[in-house]
Amino acid sequence: MCLGIPMTVIEGDDISALCEGAGRAERISMLLIGAQPPGANVLVHLGTAMRVLDEEEAALIADALAGLDAALAGRTFEAHFADLIDREPQLPAHLRRNLG
Known part of the structure; x- marks a missing residue:
């Protein structure tokens, strides 16, 4: 399984950026995505920014990763997945079977 980590651009150019x-x-x-302004959120995989994230998506990914870390450490993790509580999981549109 491959994981992308949300990071925030501190400074950079078209080639590279210092991110945290x-x-x-x-x-x-x-x-792959070009220069981004300081404060932009990017999804990073193997040292490369794969795409730009909005603030909400970056927070959801960071929270899910913290939840996985908590679960692996034997700590409670449910609060990290608050966006999934009390709703049925939904497949992304490209994975849904066309039943029509």
């Missing part, structure tokens, strides 16, 4: 997230700062390749 998940408790660390590192230089990330921006070649």
